[in-house]
Amino acid sequence: MSDVAVIGVGRMGMPMVSRLLDAGHTVAALARTPVAHELLSAAGARACTSITDLVTPDTTIVLIVVLTDEQVREICLNSPLLQRLPAGATVVVHTTGSPQTVTDIAEVASPLGISVIDAAISGGPHDIAAGHLTVFAGGDETQVAAARAVLCAYADPILHVGALGAGQRVKLVNNAMFAAQIGLVRAGADLADRLGLDERELLAALPNGSANSRALESISRYGSVDAFTERVREFVGKDVDVVRKVAAELGGDLGALDDLITQTGF
Numbered sequence: 001m002s003d004v005a006v007i008g009v010g011r012m013g014m015p016m017v018s019r020l021l022d023a024g025h026t027v028a029a030l031a032r033t034p035v036a037h038e039l040l041s042a043a044g045a046r047a048c049t050s051i052t053d054l055v056t057p058d059t060t061i062v063l064i065v066v067l068t069d070e071q072v073r074e075i076c077l078n079s080p081l082l083q084r085l086p087a088g089a090t091v092v093v094h095t096t097g098s099p100q101t102v103t104d105i106a107e108v109a110s111p112l113g114i115s116v117i118d119a120a121i122s123g124g125p126h127d128i129a130a131g132h133l134t135v136f137a138g139g140d141e142t143q144v145a146a147a148r149a150v151l152c153a154y155a156d157p158i159l160h161v162g163a164l165g166a167g168q169r170v171k172l173v174n175n176a177m178f179a180a181q182i183g184l185v186r187a188g189a190d191l192a193d194r195l196g197l198d199e200r201e202l203l204a205a206l207p208n209g210s211a212n213s214r215a216l217e218s219i220s221r222y223g224s225v226d227a228f229t230e231r232v233r234e235f236v237g238k239d240v241d242v243v244r245k246v247a248a249e250l251g252g253d254l255g256a257l258d259d260l261i262t263q264t265g266f
Helices: 013-022 034-043 069-077 099-112 125-130 141-151 166-194 199-208 214-222 225-249 256-264
Strands: 003-007 026-030 046-048 061-064 090-093 115-122 133-138 155-162
Touching: 003 013, 013 026, 013 034, 013 125, 034 046, 061 069, 061 141, 069 090, 069 099, 090 099, 090 141, 099 115, 099 166, 115 141, 115 166, 125 133, 133 141, 133 166, 141 155, 155 166, 166 199, 166 214, 166 225, 166 256, 199 214, 214 225, 225 256
Parallel strands: 003 026, 003 061, 026 046, 061 090, 090 115, 133 155
Antiparallel strands: 115 133
């Protein structure tokens, strides 16, 4: 079993903590609010108010589960986290962001003997609770294999998709395609309206046909493209912004995907 530190105990991080504790790991987590502190302590985790308290000489792996790329950079590059971690520890970045961020972190961490893995995630709290969160992992294959012993507490499958940064790139493509699929369903619903069909009845029927997709199945449970789009806007929209920025930095764009994504308002 491992001594695990978790930074980011929101809708994704908190259920990860529960699964890690259930698997027998020792867990410390950063608690920014009294409510988080209470929840963590009640679950059996060590609730900490600072990174200085969070990291100990026994910490073997740190999971970063904050919301934004900017927060990842602040935690890993502008705090004492890396300097306090013991050599041999691993930093796992679950937050979706720029591939350059994990590269920048690794440039500081590697001379300290600390491994960095980008482990972008696909799924929600219910997937974590069931132990079926998807992880797209980028980094050294041996280091990813070693981290599996911790990640498997809440993730399956754990897919090693290439060198450091590849996990973020795969996740960004994944979310761009997911957003485009929402746009495709939006276009289909618009066509159905012109044909005099009820949207709710259409969405109940289509998952049984060849037009089905994970996006369509999710939308059908809401009975409305607009209702589902609003539900995921904060999370998918954030990732779409990142993939557009990364594509622009590489001298490109999202091509035909962007035409569909635009229909969703992302």
